[in-house]
Amino acid sequence: MSENDCATSDHQGLRLVKVRGEVDLSWSQRLRKTILEALASARPVAVDLSAVTYIDSSGIAALVEGFQNARGKGQRFALVAVSRPVIAVLELARLDRVFPIFPTVDEALK
Amino acid sequence: MSAPAEALPAPVGLARIGPEEVGILADFSHAFAATLDIGETLRRAVVQIAEHMNAEAAAVFLVDPAAGDIECRACAGPVDVVGLRVQRGRGIVGRAIEENRVQMVRDTRTDPDHLGDQRGFQTRSILCAPLHTAEGAIGALQVLNKRDGALFDSHDADVLRLLAVPTALALNNARLTRELVEQNRIKREFQLARQMQKTLxxxxxxxxxxxxxxxxxxxxxxxxxxxxxxxxxxxxxxxxxxxxxxxxxxxxxxxxxxxxxxxxxxxxxxxxxxxxxxxxxxxxxxxxxxxxxxxxxxxxxxxxxxxxxxxxxxxxxxxxxxxxxxxxxxxxxxxxxxxxxxxxxxxxxxxxxxxxxxxxxxxxxxxxxxxxxxxxxxxxxxxxxxxxxxxxxxxxxxxxxxxxxxxxxxxxxxxDDRAEPRLLGRIDGSSDPENLRSVRRKVAAIASDLGYDEDARGRIVLAVDEAVANVIRHAYGGCCDGRFELAIWLDADALRFELRDWAAPVDPGRIKPRDLSECRPGGLGINLIDSVMDRWLFRQPEDGHGNQLTMIKRLP
The missing domain is CATH 3.60.40.10 (PPM-type phosphatase domain)
Known part of the structure; x- marks a missing residue:
């Protein structure tokens, strides 16, 4: 069973937030804070969602807030390696075309 | 009929039957009653008949219903004619069977029905008695040429008729036994076939x-x-x-x-x-x-x-x-x-x-x-x-x-004797977000049992999770000591979720999906429920406490 977790690291000039587990109301606030903190620097931010097996609307809200925050500052914000369960929810909420989505971090760097 | 044969329909006069005839009759009846091999008994019987009747030859002919003719089945005399076949109605034998009466031909040269001599045996005179049964004549007993040039007489005819009686009885019994055995065999075959069918x-x-x-x-x-x-x-x-x-x-x-x-x-x-x-x-x-x-x-x-x-x-x-x-x-x-x-x-x-x-x-x-x-x-x-x-x-x-x-x-x-909706599961929990995971597990398992595919399953789990999260976040305002109850019902054609809370009543008019084209973080939950479920209804429960959300998803 995958533990819920999110951690930020530097990756070739961008801040990479790696999320894993099931994102729901019980800890989506932590994800929200982590993303907003990552956006505090001026560097581009990528959120790696490859290990996310579930996400609910509170998790999606954290991503949307990060995206809006970055856009307000002219900062780059992208989702990378989005897992199938996350894509399904983004599609359902019609947000799949709102976020810049890349298959890998390296693609996001180009 | 102008045939020169003397037909002798009269009953056997007991006065003309001597002790000798009674003896051979008793021997015959005994041999036939005791036999298991009708063929062998017949062969011995014709030898005895020829001897007793003082005839040069004797034979038993039987009708073969399958071939439609008459066949010699046993004989005694200088020439073996076993297997000889005669068409029905032909010859003296054919006539005896056809008319079911004894035929006595004292001079074969004067009888046009006589078929001629067999393999060098010169037939001068013939005495032939039908083997009579309830179903008519099944064959005939025949003796040829009384020895020493003598002629068969009416006494001989009576004796041959007498000997034909146990012979016919024995043959008939043998036939009935064969048929019975065959019927039993077929019956057994049918019983086996029935058993075989039942196993299918x-x-x-x-x-x-x-x-x-x-x-x-x-x-x-x-x-x-x-x-x-x-x-x-x-x-x-x-x-x-x-x-x-x-x-x-x-x-x-x-x-x-x-x-x-x-x-x-x-x-x-x-x-x-x-x-x-x-x-x-x-x-x-x-x-x-x-x-x-x-x-x-x-x-x-x-x-x-x-x-x-x-x-x-x-x-x-x-x-x-x-x-x-x-x-x-x-x-x-x-x-x-x-x-x-x-x-x-x-x-x-x-x-x-x-x-x-x-x-x-x-x-x-x-x-x-x-x-x-x-x-x-x-x-x-x-x-x-x-x-x-x-x-x-x-x-x-x-x-x-x-x-x-x-x-x-x-x-x-x-x-489908599921006349009443069937309760598939019930979760009674506190309004703690930590409980969401077990709600999702339960819903996923049930949806999987009902045959929803992976995508549909994921969407149903999401919608129910959103509904419970709404209760926790909005109805109870994020406070963990509230209580919710989720009941999962199987209706005739749908999966139904009943989510109940005991928080302050929420105005049902406020619960509606928002416009998805505006991109903002909150208020997505009800949209997700609306797009996943076929129907949903938010209302005040009848007892006046808390809120009730009903969500219905058609079965796959």
Missing amino acids: LPARRKDYPVTALNLPAREISGDFYDYFDLPDGRIAFCLGDVAGKGMDAALLMVRASSCLRWAGRDAAPPGEWLARVNRELCETVTRGMFVCVVAGYYDQRSSMVELSNGGFPPLLLRRADERVQELRADGPPLGIVPDYVYESARFALAGGSLYAFSDGVTDVRGPERRPIGIEGVRALIERVSGLSPRARVRAIVGQLRKMSLADDTTLMLIA
């Missing part, structure tokens, strides 16, 4: 939604039924009726049922299933024979039935609201039109019962000797409607037995 029928299963019974009109049946589980959880079923009721029908039944089972394993749509078996039967079945079949699948989880009907009598669907609907055949019987495209029909049992029955059921004769027809079957179904499925089938068959069964009779019932 599926074993009765307890608490199984499909129940069936077959009553053959004779030892063997032209009807069959089958049901088996598919790997995907559905039940495949079929019911067939082969034209005719004899051994040929029984053999075709075996072929058709194994063909259906073989083709049903692939879980192809029912119309395709029938088409496949139809092609096979069209190629191999004798012209003029055909099979009426209904075949399909039943999914117990959703109560969906999918079936195709090739020439089978209409099925009766008795719905939960007691309406009865006739489902007629959409295609011809199997084995007639090689490339026929059979249609499939799909419907939910939804608490109802589906009855399929061979025409033996509708053809049962009622009180006025008239077939009860489909109306009669409907009436029977109504009478038993309160009983359990198994008891219903038994009661219907019991009623049918009281009337007169003329044909093979087979009845199958598929019952």
